[in-house]
Amino acid sequence: MSDIVVYDKAKYHYQGEFPNDISYDQAFVHTGMFLGWIIDNNLFSEEFKEETQIEINKFRQRDISGTQIYKIWDGVLVDDMLNDEGNKFAKFYFDFETGLYLKDYEEIFQNIDTLYHVNDNWENYFKIKEVIDRRFKEYKSK
Template sequence: MKRTRILLTKPSKNYKNYIHLMITETSTDQDILNIVKGRLTLRKKTTNAVYKQYPPEEAVQQLEQLSLEYQAKGYSEEPESILDAIKVPEIQVLDKAKWHYEGEFPQDLTRDAAYTATGMFITWIINNNWFTEDIEQEFHAEIEQVKKRQLMGAEFYRKCLDGVFSTQELSDEIIPFVNEYLDIQNDIYTAEDYVQTLQGDKLTFYHVANTWENYDLIEPVIEQRFQQFMARI
């Protein structure tokens, strides 16, 4: 039976380094290998993730190969349940553009493409007034430009948030939904909805054009997910 999730840890003096390898299956011929690295202590964990796309069988091979490479460096397998006992910091980084363009990023694209997917989600956040009052006040002009479709969400992400999207900028009411929907370890937004709605026959999800037409396609999908989430709580 093929494995699609492996947790590896390596003890240090005051913490454990960990590598969490996970395959996210998609409806296309490219699965996503999530490589989440960080540190574990009794009270918190840090996370830094990169994503790589492979055909399904190759994704499994890459996961197993990476596991062996890390074990050769002193890492050992542990049950994933140990992560559940760790308190996650209140402020969570949901995405960083550099995670993408410093990772396995298509050479035929500029760095601007690393902002597109999260930029579209940020557009939904802006249109529904889910940023904190501080962000609303500080970037009032830019937020109004996004609402009037004079500024793309990707550009707002780059210009106003410096390519870092975290729960710190969000109203308390929306954080539970965003944490679930953009969860690094189970990314529903990018790995499922964004890919299935917009990628089509494009080489990667990075090749999706940053257009209002594409935003109009993904917006109702996000909204439906939100309404489903609200119906459960």
């Protein structure tokens, strides 16, 4: 039996060095935006699709955000939520120790106090989506 890969948990953030001046909900945003990108690119697993089809449709209609879906999944992003290609990319790009996601995220939102201060809105999602799209193209070309 293989070990589950946990990419992120919101509680890692709000139980750590988290700003006192914002809601714990903000701990969900940075990973929620990545999950939204996963959904936009059909890089989720069949199991995730079966359990989240209604929410996936609402996300694609821009009625709910990736952050809201991440909250529904208790603020946990694990490998069984992604398909093979999604996992390969997440290990390459989203991994907090070796990937570039957090660096890109902080660069895109550099005028914000911390990564936790980024608002969960479509404008911000599309900003980071553009960067992830570029990174995914670079990844695929290798």
